[in-house]
Amino acid sequence: MTSAAIAARHAIRNKQHRGPTAGLAPGFVQGNLAVLPAAQAADFMRFCHLNPKPCPVIGVGEPGSGRIPALGADLDIRTDISEFCVWKDGELVGVVDDLSQVWRDDLVAFVIGCSFSFEEALIEAGIRMRHIERRRNVAMYRTNIATAPAGPFGGPMVVSMRPLKPADAIRAIQITSRFPNVHGAPVHFGDPAAIGIADVTKPDFGDFVGIEPGEVPVFWACGVTPQSAVRAARPSLSITHKPGSMLVTDLRNAQLASF
């Protein structure tokens, strides 16, 4: 029997599914994509190793290959994501629905964990995610927390913010601590200025969904960090997924839990 993850990848590969993958193949891990020339790949790998909270690598392909067998036997990132952003020298030059015209023998694919996995665990625990209920993107902010640089890759950590009551925040810290491969525990809660966020109502990416009385903002390291590090490094060519249109893998969210 075909799993929901394989069915989702096939639908994407056959152009039957287009656009965002939120809600597709519940229970399966979805990942962020970053593709770089082999010349930059070692530095980027080291950058991810040095910054595991924003850049948790869950899969790496061999140079020139779109396959990552550890994430799915038939998986090929070149066909299994519905929208790709293609960057040259740090500038967006196109959005394409497969990579056949763009692929090169020296490209290396990185798949990085995504907060979808821990949000599923939080919702199962009864913790409400307001941005999901309102069908908005999570609010994301550039911070004054520096990543550890590696070669051309560096820059500030980007965080996502979810407003929670303290008791839910404590439970969310416990739950997300179990998921080091998808950003793990928060990096901060409370005063946004303490991590360099001047106005929490104005995110750099995504949508602000309010902070109600009795709630505190809770900040997690975010997978936009490596994307923004790649862009700032201005490699001759790089490829990312279009935000929201993720890679659906055969890993289950529950498999990522560390205890």
Next chain:
Amino acid sequence: MTSAAIAARHAIRNKQHRGPTAGLAPGFVQGNLAVLPAAQAADFMRFCHLNPKPCPVIGVGEPGSGRIPALGADLDIRTDISEFCVWKDGELVGVVDDLSQVWRDDLVAFVIGCSFSFEEALIEAGIRMRHIERRRNVAMYRTNIATAPAGPFGGPMVVSMRPLKPADAIRAIQITSRFPNVHGAPVHFGDPAAIGIADVTKPDFGDFVGIEPGEVPVFWACGVTPQSAVRAARPSLSITHKPGSMLVTDLRNAQLASF
């Protein structure tokens, strides 16, 4: 070879050690004592079961016995604590250094976990405990969080407060989550008024050691909760340890860690 825990108990039993036990037998679990007549013991046991965060039972004696073999083969609570408070009908009637004159055949001893165990783990993780550095008692507060009542036992949860920077608070939540038998994760952080604390600078018990800029108060369920529930229930006789003069057990703090 005699362990540090057994040596500490013998020193207390032989009246060589008197007073507070903080710092005695590092690495070994120290416990709070509550002794009640058998007529109230079942209700108290149920009260603890219903309120495991403030009332984590780590040992119970048989009616009439001061021994709790699970906490130490030779341990006898009647001789192995240096200062006891004796209460009649909810009023303190005396402080004694052993229970030989007070003991009755119907008394049941309860030993309840204490935050000393998790504070040791926090300090080992590099998280500073200001009240310990300043040799003060931790600040404790009555809250508006109701315990689940059982028979005559009930009343508000008492919490202890430690001021921490958010990143340390997140780490402290992770670490104390591993210790459900010594109060576990915090119950609240941030706004004291949200749990009914009118003035955080004026604790109901213990000492306020300040909240510095960038710190938030973090609140844990506290073992004073069962003591205050016992006092309010006004049993004909009850016995507690004098705060700070704890029962040193043969359990190691590391044994209490759940993962």
